Amino acid sequence: MKKTVIVLLFIVAAGCILIFSNRGYYENNYTGKYECPKNNVLLILSGNNNCTLINTLSRGAVYIEGKYTVDNNNIRLTLNEGSSGSYRKMYFKGKIKGHSIELYNFYGDGNAVFYLKNKVVLFK
Numbered sequence: 001m002k003k004t005v006i007v008l009l010f011i012v013a014a015g016c017i018l019i020f021s022n023r024g025y026y027e028n029n030y031t032g033k034y035e036c037p038k039n040n041v042l043l044i045l046s047g048n049n050n051c052t053l054i055n056t057l058s059r060g061a062v063y064i065e066g067k068y069t070v071d072n073n074n075i076r077l078t079l080n081e082g083s084s085g086s087y088r089k090m091y092f093k094g095k096i097k098g099h100s101i102e103l104y105n106f107y108g109d110g111n112a113v114f115y116l117k118n119k120v121v122l123f124k
Helices: 002-021 023-027
Strands: 032-036 041-045 050-055 062-071 074-079 091-097 100-107 110-118
Touching: 041 110, 050 074, 074 100
Parallel strands: none
Antiparallel strands: 032 041, 032 110, 041 050, 050 062, 062 074, 074 091, 091 100, 100 110
């Protein structure tokens, strides 16, 4: 009888730990690090709607910060003023498709597809 109670308490405790440790995942399920294999650009989406584009093609990595919004699987990246770097646009629009994000007109006329590299769980 004691073993059954101890096993049940252990299972309940493990379940509670799993539920509470993953709470950030459900608040914003688009967070994570995305990579565009075409040009080695990383896109990091944080749980607080901040984003960072990291261009690693040049000698030193160029970090461009901004905000993002998602509405009905449509994403809009708005770069911070003055930090647009080599990008001439201040915002990009795109579509989220599964574990990838396609940004329209990222290279002038060409689109860029970013694939989820790893999921980041951020707590508030």
